[in-house]
Amino acid sequence: MSETQAIGSNVVAAAPADELAPQKSVWRRIEPTALGAGSIVLLLVVWELIPHLVTVSAGTRLFFTTPSQVAGTLWTMFATGAVWVPLGVSASGFGLGLGLAIVVGLPLGVLIGRSKVLNAMFDPFITAFNATPRLVFLPLVVLWFGLGLWSKVVIVFIGALFPILINTYEGVRNADKVLINVVRSFGAKEWDIARLVVIPNATPYIVAGLRLAIGRAVLGVVVAEFFGSEAGLGVMMVQASGRYQVDVVFAGLIIFAGLSLVMTGLVQLLENRLSRWRPQPQGEG
Amino acid sequence: MAAYIEARNVNLTFRPPNRAPVRALYGFDIDVREGELLSIVGPSGCGKSTFLNILLGLIKPDSGQISMRGKAISGPGPDRAMVFQEFGLLPWRTVQSNIELGLELKGVPAETRHKVSRELIEMVGLGGFEAHYPHELSGGMKQRVGLARALATDPDVLLMDEPFAALDAQTRDLMQVELLRIWNQARKTMLFVTHQIDEAIYLSDRVLVMTKRPGHAKKIFDIALPRPRDYEMRVTPEFNELKLEIWHALKDEITV
Amino acid sequence: MTPDGVPQIPFLERNRKVALGLLAVVLFFGAWQAAFLYFPFNPLFISKPNLIFAGLADLITSGELLYDLRVSAVPFLYGFSAAVVVGVSIGILMGWRVRVGYALDPLMTVFYASPLVALAPLVIVFFGVGVAGKAIIIFLLSVFPFIFNAYAGVRAVDRLLINVVRSLGGTEKDLYLKVIVPSVLPYLVAGARIAVGRALIGVLVGEFFAASEGIGYAIARFGDLFALDKMFACILAVMIIAVVMTEGIRWAERAAFPWRVGQ
Numbered sequence: 001m002s003e004t005q006a007i008g009s010n011v012v013a014a015a016p017a018d019e020l021a022p023q024k025s026v027w028r029r030i031e032p033t034a035l036g037a038g039s040i041v042l043l044l045v046v047w048e049l050i051p052h053l054v055t056v057s058a059g060t061r062l063f064f065t066t067p068s069q070v071a072g073t074l075w076t077m078f079a080t081g082a083v084w085v086p087l088g089v090s091a092s093g094f095g096l097g098l099g100l101a102i103v104v105g106l107p108l109g110v111l112i113g114r115s116k117v118l119n120a121m122f123d124p125f126i127t128a129f130n131a132t133p134r135l136v137f138l139p140l141v142v143l144w145f146g147l148g149l150w151s152k153v154v155i156v157f158i159g160a161l162f163p164i165l166i167n168t169y170e171g172v173r174n175a176d177k178v179l180i181n182v183v184r185s186f187g188a189k190e191w192d193i194a195r196l197v198v199i200p201n202a203t204p205y206i207v208a209g210l211r212l213a214i215g216r217a218v219l220g221v222v223v224a225e226f227f228g229s230e231a232g233l234g235v236m237m238v239q240a241s242g243r244y245q246v247d248v249v250f251a252g253l254i255i256f257a258g259l260s261l262v263m264t265g266l267v268q269l270l271e272n273r274l275s276r277w278r279p280q281p282q283g284e285g
Numbered sequence: 286m287a288a289y290i291e292a293r294n295v296n297l298t299f300r301p302p303n304r305a306p307v308r309a310l311y312g313f314d315i316d317v318r319e320g321e322l323l324s325i326v327g328p329s330g331c332g333k334s335t336f337l338n339i340l341l342g343l344i345k346p347d348s349g350q351i352s353m354r355g356k357a358i359s360g361p362g363p364d365r366a367m368v369f370q371e372f373g374l375l376p377w378r379t380v381q382s383n384i385e386l387g388l389e390l391k392g393v394p395a396e397t398r399h400k401v402s403r404e405l406i407e408m409v410g411l412g413g414f415e416a417h418y419p420h421e422l423s424g425g426m427k428q429r430v431g432l433a434r435a436l437a438t439d440p441d442v443l444l445m446d447e448p449f450a451a452l453d454a455q456t457r458d459l460m461q462v463e464l465l466r467i468w469n470q471a472r473k474t475m476l477f478v479t480h481q482i483d484e485a486i487y488l489s490d491r492v493l494v495m496t497k498r499p500g501h502a503k504k505i506f507d508i509a510l511p512r513p514r515d516y517e518m519r520v521t522p523e524f525n526e527l528k529l530e531i532w533h534a535l536k537d538e539i540t541v
Numbered sequence: 542m543t544p545d546g547v548p549q550i551p552f553l554e555r556n557r558k559v560a561l562g563l564l565a566v567v568l569f570f571g572a573w574q575a576a577f578l579y580f581p582f583n584p585l586f587i588s589k590p591n592l593i594f595a596g597l598a599d600l601i602t603s604g605e606l607l608y609d610l611r612v613s614a615v616p617f618l619y620g621f622s623a624a625v626v627v628g629v630s631i632g633i634l635m636g637w638r639v640r641v642g643y644a645l646d647p648l649m650t651v652f653y654a655s656p657l658v659a660l661a662p663l664v665i666v667f668f669g670v671g672v673a674g675k676a677i678i679i680f681l682l683s684v685f686p687f688i689f690n691a692y693a694g695v696r697a698v699d700r701l702l703i704n705v706v707r708s709l710g711g712t713e714k715d716l717y718l719k720v721i722v723p724s725v726l727p728y729l730v731a732g733a734r735i736a737v738g739r740a741l742i743g744v745l746v747g748e749f750f751a752a753s754e755g756i757g758y759a760i761a762r763f764g765d766l767f768a769l770d771k772m773f774a775c776i777l778a779v780m781i782i783a784v785v786m787t788e789g790i791r792w793a794e795r796a797a798f799p800w801r802v803g804q
Binding site: 178179182183184185186187188192196197200276278 | 360363365378391419420
């Protein structure tokens with residue numbers, strides 16, 4: 001490993017690698033992080049300074065907020081505990097919908113991955129529902145399940161199901177034929193093949209599907225609460241925009257983004273634990 | 286008396302969905318003697334690998350008889366093991382755990398498994414790499430693992446499907462020497478499929494040349510070169526003589 | 542007959558996958574229709590296929606559907622075109638200038654990860670219920686796939702190929718036409734496939750919030766009126782449009798970039 005890395009990096013041929021390389025790489029290594037963090041800080045600072053630099057007309061000020069205001073609002077929401085009830089409502093819709101999607105998507109994906117007939121029969125429905133924005137079903141879902149938790153669960157479920165289902169299916173189908181032959185040559189039965197080859201092979205696909213599903217589930221909570229709910233963070237945000245409380249809207253956006261980041265982080269941890277056998281973490285696709 | 290492994294008039298046609306069928310083997314015959322190292326050479330797609338898979342019990346032929354020690358082969362069994370061209374290591378398992386795969390499927394207790402795998406790891410020269418994952422190994426090391434895995438279940442016959450084809454030329458030469466050493470030590474019957482005439486002569490007691498598809502036996506050559514063989518032997522007149530003869534048998538079958 | 546003397550595979554067997562898929566769709570609608578024979582469903586909550594298809598035909602012949610679709614298409618076209626232009630420019634800049642890439646990558650990732658649709662109410666309040674507000678929502682949702690795919694596409698250009706063309710005496714123009722554009726284009730088309738789905742969400746969000754016409758509004762209104770057959774018909778129309786768009790792009794990808802196997 002260390003050999004190939006030394007060859008790969010651009011070490012000046014004449015100088016010994018261990019003298020030159022580290023010096024050169026200090027800025028090299030922190031440059032991406034520094035520039036990345038810098039641009040975010042710059043954006044926040046400029047945004048914060050706008051009211052000090054230009055005079056904002058009264059009408060526009062109604063729609064304007066600054067990062068410090070948003071941070072203050074966030075702080076009060078958590079300090080007073082006002083955030084917990086709507087956050088709990090949103091989180092339960094998110095959790096139930098995502099959980100249901102996993103419970104249904106995993107076994108169905110394995111089944112479709114292993115059976116050609118089922119695959120062919122399910123394919124038109126998966127294609128259609130995956131391409132269609134699930135928001136189109138929202139009025140129908142609200143009609144059936146009423147305003148509240150279950151409409152939200154269904155919308156989250158429809159959104160999160162397909163990434164999990166499709167990725168599980170791809171992972172199962174892509175199991176290496178050679179490896180299946182290897183374990184069969186040692187007398188493996190169908191269950192051994194699944195245990196030793198198919199499931200370990202599908203795991204990274206499933207984790208990637210889970211990550212996509214989380215993004216879609218958060219989106220699902222937001223839209224379901226905009227149009228089909230009476231409580232939750234999304235409802236809070238719609239009401240706030242009606243009252244021109246722009247800072248509350250941004251605070252809600254940040255909380256949703258945070259929820260999405262925390263969940264993705266958890267999945268990342270899971271992935272790191274499960275993929276020790278893989279060569280280097282690959283760049284995100 | 287029947288040969289150790291015997292194949293008579295084996296026929297197989299592949300029928301891939303949505304495509305025209307392909308005849309892979311047609312009237313294939315072979316006799317393998319116990320303890321010998323027999324190489325099979327032939328043009329690409331002549332069905333030589335397919336035949337190994339039939340011997341292994343993974344593919345059933347359409348017709349013909351295949352037996353080992355007089356008993357028909359009907360599926361995979363612990364008396365045969367394969368070394369695969371693409372190594373076929375489970376990427377999520379360590380070297381040791383890959384070697385123990387066959388024993389695990391046989392239900393051998395963990396302690397015995399570890400003992401066997403430790404011995405084999407020494408034998409193929411992988412000491413210190415027990416806990417490595419396949420992606421951390423070079424091609425030659427990967428195939429050592431493949432070899433050790435095949436030997437772990439102590440089979441009577443080792444089937445080798447172009448095992449060194451994915452290796453660079455130098456590693457390949459070294460692995461051939463290694464293989465002869467292991468063959469001397471373990472004394473298994475070995476069937477070795479390869480594209481390289483050099484490799485076939487250097488390793489084998491006999492070399493079988495196959496025709497192009499649909500494949501069957503064309504000619505068999507006895508390699509009467511003395512053992513133990515060393516690298517210098519490859520430049521002797523006897524070696525080159527054999528090489529030329531086999532090349533003549535093979536060249537009419539090759540179409541570019 | 543093939544040269545080997547084996548008969549041709551029959552048509553149905555060759556198209557087994559398509560046949561099975563069609564069978565499943567027919568079975569699905571058949572079962573749905575049949576269920577009404579045995580269960581007295583409340584027609585205020587569910588409709589049956591024959592009524593839905595009749596409703597669809599009705600909406601088409603009266604011109605209502607086409608009108609609503611045309612209304613929805615206007616902000617879609619504005620928002621999506623803006624997303625293509627802006628997204629591809631930013632993405633190429635990020636890929637071309639390494640430091641711009643470093644600087645913008647985390648920022649764009651933060652934006653992409655946050656549910657920007659949450660800003661929809663604000664956008665509507667600020668820009669009003671007209672075309673502008675909806676186009677901006679569509680733009681916000683569909684710009685990021687273009688940014689990230691253009692970025693990835695430029696980074697994926699093979700240095701070796703650039704050197705090959707240079708060594709063969711290629712000019713700067715040849716580099717663009719023969720290496721860079723063909724390398725990046727498949728990424729952009731793949732990005733478009735993702736962006737179309739997100740843009741459609743934008744259309745619906747905008748129209749659910751505030752509209753008096755458009756396909757999203759039609760679905761909501763038929764729901765409020767309990768005109769379930771027409772509501773289902775509109776949903777079906779959106780599904781068909783979504784499938785045609787994404788599968789159309791997928792088909793174009795396969796036809797235009799046959800060297801990209803998989804993906």
